[in-house]
Amino acid sequence: MSTLMPGTTPAAEGVGPLLRAWREQRRVSQLGLALRADSSARHISFIETGRSRPSEEMVLRLAEHLDVPVRERNALLLAAGYAPWFPETPLDDPALEALREGIERLIAAYEPYPALVVDAMYDVVAANRGVMTLFDGVPESLLVPPLNAMRLTLHPRGLAPRIRNLREWRGHLLEQMERQIALRRSAPLRALYEEVSAFPAPELGPDSAEGAEGEEPASVAYFALPMHIEHEGRVLSFVSSISTFNTPMDVTVAELAVETLLPADPTTAKYLHSWMS
The missing domain is CATH 1.10.260.40 (lambda repressor-like DNA-binding domains)
Structure with missing residues (x-):
């Protein structure tokens, strides 16, 4: 059986x-x-x-x-013997032009803070300047489209070496993928999970190195798990928020997620505004 x-x-x-x-x-x-x-x-x-x-x-x-x-x-x-009810329209189809334009306006308006849009496989379908700047220094081999947010973040030649609390952040991302696998039962998503979970993980606990402008990340009362990431000699702190479309009627739209990175402390916010000005 x-x-x-x-x-x-x-x-x-x-x-x-x-x-x-x-x-x-x-x-x-x-x-x-x-x-x-x-x-x-x-x-x-x-x-x-x-x-x-x-x-x-x-x-x-x-x-x-x-x-x-x-x-x-x-x-x-x-x-059950019926025709599919929900279409799966390619994102570049003219029928989704209004959606694409809306997404671009949304993430552009979020600047100077980073924002991106991913599909069900965590492939990046849109990103603003804040996100692309964080990718500075990542090898070109990892930036060949389609960019994959999980691979870029956890790969040992990607953002992982610059994430100061990688152990915590890696655990958060893998748990997120596990929830999606349980929900979708996707073989390609499972394969991606097996790939990125096999990347080297730090043996020690979360780093307590200095944060942005010399602050100690561990001393800040964060309202959600932050990601501490180095950028040009500073350590920036972000918390992540993920949004999806309400009551979607198309498979492609249903599987899109908008992720925004909100500064987790005033010094990070101040730096981003000066950096993008």
Whole structure:
């Protein structure tokens, strides 16, 4: 008997086992899902065992209440015998021109602070001048498109040697990837994780070296885990915020994430304003 995992079940297996796998991953009982979807536990059981074929509407309703990613909702529909509901439009398609322009304006307006946009594989699809300046000194071999944010950050010839609290920041990034792998069940994402997690990791704990303008990073009361990174002889401190699009109707748009780096202390903010002026 094959082991069924969300996002990997072939359509020939039917939608039932795939829905059951998503329900179990979300730790929701059949009764709990039935109550959310205005159905019955009996009907959910029949769908999962293949005794009942769900309507297209029911597949989408169950997927919504199980918080299934948009790409995998298409897989559920195919497994149930229906056409995919959500298109996957290339980002350079004319139909997404307004989106691209909006993204460019958004990250440009965030300057002098760094901001970038990544896809489901953490490939950089847009970046402002603040981000590209942080990449100064990174070997050209790592800057060949598509730029990958995880690879650039954790590679021993990338930003990693300049990140003063690499052990903490590396752990944060790998945990983020693990959450995405659990959500998406993506083989390419798993391969990327295996690659970057194999990069050398520091043996010692977080560095307590001097921060921007000679301050001690450890002495600052940060409101979130900061990244301390060297730039031109200074140590800048940032905290990261990630935003996604609300209720996307396209696979490509659903998988975009906007990451902004907010200065974690006044000296970093002051330096960035002088640096970009």
